[in-house]
Each structure stands twice: as C-alpha cells, then as structure tokens.
Amino acid sequence: MASEYSLTNVLERFYRNQLALEAALMELTLWAEQQNALDLGTNVRGALQTIGENAGHIKQGLARLRGADLS
Numbered sequence: 001m002a003s004e005y006s007l008t009n010v011l012e013r014f015y016r017n018q019l020a021l022e023a024a025l026m027e028l029t030l031w032a033e034q035q036n037a038l039d040l041g042t043n044v045r046g047a048l049q050t051i052g053e054n055a056g057h058i059k060q061g062l063a064r065l066r067g068a069d070l071s
Contacts (some may be wrong), residue, residue, distance in 0.1 A: 008065045022051045
C-alpha cells in the first residue's frame with residue numbers, strides 16, 4: 001500500500017488530473033466559441049497549448065522516474 005503513495009504514483013495522478021482539466025477546458029472553449037466569445041477562445045487555446053507542451057515533459061519525467069524506481 002505504501003507504493004500507492006510513491007512519488008511516481010502521486011505525480012502520475014497529477015498528470016492525469018492535468019489531462020482531465022485540459023479536456024474540460026477544451027470543451028468549455030468550444031462552447032464559448034460557439035457563443036461568439038472568440039477572444040476568450042483564443043486566450044484559452046493559448047493556455048491549452050502551454051498545458052500540452054508541458055504534458056510532454058511531464059510524461060517523459062514520469063517515464064524516467066519509473067525507470068529509476070523511486071518509491
């Protein structure tokens with residue numbers, strides 16, 4: 001049970017939360033754009049791009065941590 005709360009597992013859950021929030025923001029962005037809130041859509045898409053770029057780094061870091069077996 002201790003490994004359930006290992007650094008790697010906790011960071012993996014943060015990563016999954018980030019992906020879920022990204023998906024939710026995208027849904028809200030699409031809705032806002034349908035309501036002609038185009039400036040809002042543009043701003044949120046910029047933030048989503050940053051989230052997506054960071055997700056790649058997080059995923060690579062998690063893979064390295066898993067390889068190092070830091071429990």
